[in-house]
Amino acid sequence: MKKSPPKLRFAVLAADTVLCTIRDKRLFVRLIAVNRPPHFRHAWGLPGGLIHPTETAEEAARRNLSVKAHIGASTLYMEQLYTFSAIDRDPRGRVVAVAYLALIAWDALSPQEQRDTPETRWVPMDAVGALAYDHNEILKAARKRLRSRAASTTILVTIMPDEFTLTELENAYECIMKTDLDKRNFRKKILKLKIVRALPKKRTLGRARPATLYRFASPDVTEIKIL
């Protein structure tokens, strides 16, 4: 994951990213293969890498996401999560990591970005096993942050497709919050808050009644109590 850090008098800085998307009513994270004997063989971990002196932590996170995880999408939402500085978090040396939470809509990804390769995979959140370094801890912090943001901001703009049905939106909340929501109450609340606008179209899916499509009223993430 990180290039072998030179033996310096100070800690080396890295940026690691938890990139999530939603597909088929499930949350997925992007993982990359980590193969760094003797500590990690055939392991998986979060995409990340060293921060160059000429870039900010977020720029480094984006660059490494592109280089290591092959995700170059520029519409990626990123927010800083936490800085992990435990002394032994990287067995190869003193590496402090600034962790980011990143979100993107599945269909804002290119076919290449959607694809799994031997080096990169989209893994369902609750199927993630033991990761390299302290990445399980980072992942846990990311899930918590995502839940709290979903409850109190319009952060789902960044992970929903451009147009969606209210059922899809409800499913997104449900898989992020890990709760069941009442369909009627959910719709009432979302519509009352006026965070989405109905479009003059419907989408038919299989042999069922067509669903009204909606779009977020604003593309910005704003603070508003939702759940």
Next chain:
Amino acid sequence: MKKSPPKLRFAVLAADTVLCTIRDKRLFVRLIAVNRPPHFRHAWGLPGGLIHPTETAEEAARRNLSVKAHIGASTLYMEQLYTFSAIDRDPRGRVVAVAYLALIAWDALSPQEQRDTPETRWVPMDAVGALAYDHNEILKAARKRLRSRAASTTILVTIMPDEFTLTELENAYECIMKTDLDKRNFRKKILKLKIVRALPKKRTLGRARPATLYRFASPDVTEIKIL
């Protein structure tokens, strides 16, 4: 503030702390003198300094608070705030700062810690002028975090004295949230939440009716919707 960073291939890591307390119905921050010509002369800034390879970011924050701001209290509450990595945030070189929010009760401080010196001062939050580096930005993030924590956790345990009156608690919320609260509604809510316990004592202050003293039910900071 930070020792002159050697010219390294990578950024140097520092920890800066926004230490707050409440005194006389007002929020105060601890500042230290910054005198580093040619960039900063007779300026003030947040206490902070480099992170040693053998310590975590939080340990470095505590150590620098003790060394630079003469605050050695071990009961200090600390929570990581944000990592500031703008390339030019320190005019002397590439320094990335992990910022912390720290809280302590005014009367948990020793007389030395309460005192101002030519090098260190307690400054009322809204009387803070232009600080060195990007420290105004850090301060702003700290105020915002403090407000949000006060509204949704029992974080005031860490800044209230051991025993206090409900009026004092209300004043603490008011100066943190920058709002006026209704006395009756505030008391009802706080008592219903059972986050404080009345003590079998009262405190008389001047020629007025004595006030019941309270203590937090738990010394831990827990999540609970308060305001």
Next chain:
DNA sequence: CCAAAAGTGTTATGACTACACCCATGA
């Protein structure tokens, strides 16, 4: 007896929860 701060209750409004059936469509 006066000044100062402590303490206390009610009402109206809005939010939240729980809950079950009909609708529109394609197969």
Next chain:
DNA sequence: TCATGGGTGTAGTCATAACACTTTTGG
């Protein structure tokens, strides 16, 4: 015509906000 998912309303409960006067003490 049936299977599938879309869509809707009400009633009970609880939290919130607005609001003013009495109590206890020391000076």
